[in-house]
Amino acid sequence: MALSNIATLVFVVMMAFSGACSGVVYRVGDSAGWTSRGLADHNNWASTKDFNVGDTLTFAYNNQFHKVMQVSDQDFQSCNASAISTYTSGSDTITPKRPGHCYFHCGAPGHCQAG
Numbered sequence: 001m002a003l004s005n006i007a008t009l010v011f012v013v014m015m016a017f018s019g020a021c022s023g024v025v026y027r028v029g030d031s032a033g034w035t036s037r038g039l040a041d042h043n044n045w046a047s048t049k050d051f052n053v054g055d056t057l058t059f060a061y062n063n064q065f066h067k068v069m070q071v072s073d074q075d076f077q078s079c080n081a082s083a084i085s086t087y088t089s090g091s092d093t094i095t096p097k098r099p100g101h102c103y104f105h106c107g108a109p110g111h112c113q114a115g
Contacts, residue, residue, distance in 0.1 A: 023052065023053075023054035023056055023095070024052070024055045024056070025055070025056045026049060026051070026055060026056065026057050026058065027058050027060060028042065028045070028057055028058065028104075029042055029045055029060075030045065033059070033060040033061055034059045034060060034061035034066060034068060034106070035061060035062075035066065036066070036106055036108075036111045036114055051096075053096060053097065053098065053099055054095065055095070055096070056093055056094070056095045057093070057094045057095070057096075057102075058091070058092070058093050058094075059087065059091070059092040059093075059094070059104075060091055061090055062090060063088055063090035065108060066090075066106050066108050067087060067088045067106060067108060068087040068088075068092055068094075068104055068106065068107070069081065069083040069084075069085070069086050069087075069104065069105055070083060070084045070085040070086075070087075070094070070102060070103065070104055071083055071084060071103050071104070071105060072084065072103065073101065073103055075103070076104075076105060079105065079112035079113050081107055081112075086107060
């Protein structure tokens with residue numbers, strides 16, 4: 001009897017963690033995507049989400065005009081183009097592995113400064 005209770009507990013715990021481990025997929029900017037044409041306020045968009053480790057961010061954009069640069073907080077605030085990582089495919093998927101803030105901006109000249 002005790003063994004079946006332990007098995008049930010393990011199953012319930014595994015089910016509780018399966019949702020946390022699978023993560024949520026977010027399209028950055030929702031239907032507008034990753035753009036600087038005033039169609040999406042990415043800071044406002046991000047402030048309405050509750051991101052967790054294991055979630056996936058997808059960036060959809062025209063790679064002739066944009067790119068995605070992951071930067072430090074300081075580089076984000078100053079629009080510095082010193083990237084931790086740069087993505088240029090036009091359809092990029094990023095899954096943060098650690099808790100904490102992630103900062104992204106467009107590396108195309110003038111786009112970060114334009115907001």
